[in-house]
Amino acid sequence: MRISRFFMPVLRDAPSEAEIVSHRLMLRAGMIRQSSSGIYSWLPMGLKVLNNISQIVREEQDKAGAVELLMPTIQSADLWRESERYEAYGAEMLRIKDRHGREMLYGPTNEELITTLFRDGAHSYRDVPCTLYHVQWKFRDEIRPRFGVMRGREFLMKDAYSFDLTKEDAKKSFNRMFVAYLRTFERLGLTAIPMQAETGPIGGDLSYEFIILAKTGESEVFCHKDLLDLKAPENVNYDSDLEPVMAPWLEKYAATEDVHDADRFASEVPRDKQISARGIEVGQVFLFGDKYNEPMKCAVQGPDGKLTTLQSGSYGIGVSRLVGAIIEASHDEAGIIWPQSIAPFKIGLLNLKVGDKDTDAACESLYEQLQSMGQTVLYDDSKERAGGKFKTMDLIGLPWQIIAGPRSVKAGKVELKNRASGEATELGLDEVINFFVTKSTDSPSTGTGRKSTES
């Protein structure tokens, strides 16, 4: 993409409305604009990141055997009366009357709707286990939206719902999602710790929140320090028993403040391993059995011929919130540092003297070659001065920068800079192409998990 044909309105100064660094950087980098309180437009740069995150979330859902569908945003109030949540949900639910005066709502979650879909579509024990998910915009009418996309009102969420014949099978479906979440967050470059949590308005017996530690987190959390060093499992066989895979996370203490047990924490966790910090919730898993299936009569014929009420859980990932959370975890004073896996473009190509024939030719050639290799490149072909181009490129945080000025191009060279480490090397024009052929895809030094230096 050429910047001259893109739409990326960067801001030099931090907007006063933004209280936290991710919100400031998303506004400055031209990723989002607020259109109403807690409601954002995703500008092209922001949308690319949002899509890249969604893609990883989907891939891991699919691997775990979940099947994607798409439920609408607007639901009928009557549906929520079946589960008795319509009155209970409170003012966060955006309630609507249509032109005929029928009561509708903008879905904050989808347990009721998926339950009717599965109830009407499944008839036999052969139709389970089944886990369905969608990635759809939700609305929660927060009384005080803040922190940009971290606590917005209209937000993108992946929510999955499992249906099983027995409690034991339901736990297996729960485990598959639990492990898929470990893998998802690791691929996003995040250390997200599953912590025991309250079940809240979703309900049920068992719930974990997946939490990223960050100063700007909305709640306090407590956990064993070793949990920060665990690595997500690879090559998971989702048909196997996953309890051993999950064990390292479940053996050590981790709890949100709502369910925190100070005595257990003190006795189970050595003092030098006790972490008490702020956390950002990026996902939550619930096992709630027949809470919705019983009142909504979601049942199938069992192998014994008897009608059997199904057992369920639900599993959410805050996709739009993750954009902010990842920036909170990966930035420096100059701007964002994108993990490769979700970077909007992998390479930023800076032409320091647009109009200079040799520099233009070198840049055009690099741009064409890199793109034909399947690399994503943002080519700064604008008339801005070099200083501004450097600042913009650091701000938007692409993993690699290729810097082409007239002097270096005359010597057949360009500069290759790693945004995360700041390391820069002079390379020949062919060398820089070769670098991206052979090295870059899985380079370990490209910007994930870097500590922030801005407070």
Place this chain on the structure above:
Amino acid sequence: MRISRFFMPVLRDAPSEAEIVSHRLMLRAGMIRQSSSGIYSWLPMGLKVLNNISQIVREEQDKAGAVELLMPTIQSADLWRESERYEAYGAEMLRIKDRHGREMLYGPTNEELITTLFRDGAHSYRDVPCTLYHVQWKFRDEIRPRFGVMRGREFLMKDAYSFDLTKEDAKKSFNRMFVAYLRTFERLGLTAIPMQAETGPIGGDLSYEFIILAKTGESEVFCHKDLLDLKAPENVNYDSDLEPVMAPWLEKYAATEDVHDADRFASEVPRDKQISARGIEVGQVFLFGDKYNEPMKCAVQGPDGKLTTLQSGSYGIGVSRLVGAIIEASHDEAGIIWPQSIAPFKIGLLNLKVGDKDTDAACESLYEQLQSMGQTVLYDDSKERAGGKFKTMDLIGLPWQIIAGPRSVKAGKVELKNRASGEATELGLDEVINFFVTKSTDSPSTGTGRKSTES
């Protein structure tokens, strides 16, 4: 995908609520379910088609130089007061009050919102031309939703908006979208004719609707018969003058009933070339100049240093409606016939005797091989009887069926059936793999444009 792990609740009988064939087939094939009047859930099979259509729409938008972003579904009423459309829009607009009593609405279109985004982000003549688009759910509170996704209330639409410095440039942006639409619909296997149309609530001077002829169309249209035979241009250079490319469509009479001129029609079109038929609108393009930019003060500094109000157009494609429109144009009495370009899976693999060791082994082997070649395969590994499997596979309309029964497998063979033509051939197991290596991708005989035989 194995059917045993999929969620595809097919119906043997046509639901009484469905008046037209596309609606009946989408319900029967387990593609959609209505959750409220005019509001649908997209089940896995339906979502795949919706995504495939969206993908083609996006590719052609990108080729034409449009840049994707994403605006939210919920907008502020105040925004629509700036353009004076809030009161004017009428009862089709879904109006909402949030918890603080602020007036909001579910966007039926996005001229106002994109105008503020561009106004705030663009400052110089160097920032134009710029065409931005998004693919987002919209809501129009139809008084009488009907025909399934063809006239739903919550619907998916691609809408693009162009910004230019002069009227001449705006016409060039308009032309790019016009040509992109010709290409988009052709790739979708449709003959969509651009017809002069009223501008309606969007406004402006120039508007064309892209219309598919179909008995179930919502309005009457009139055109020259030769327009049905035109082929969309290939390898378009979007930086060139597109007027000659568009000329074949514009030279011949084509108009919707709202702007139809019976005298002109009679004098310009020979009697044997006069078509008067029902039409389904699948896209519309508008050129409206400064209609929104003037009141909303969307202007940039021109090359002469003076503030210049921009010139704009907007360009919509009804993505969810297209699913129904394509089925209206491509089905037979047994079910849907998907064009290859948007088929949810390219191949249906039927195991006629699940549990028979040799048949299972042959099917598993084909399934693995075809998938590893990048083919999309729906494998019917269910316990259903052969007759039911045949019916389901014809109903859901995948372009190719591979039928494996114990007798043929014993002879090392399977049957390959083309859904569109009905032709079936016996092939060796290796031959069927080879067929998909060498032949299938661009085979001309695979289901696009087939005439329907169901009335």
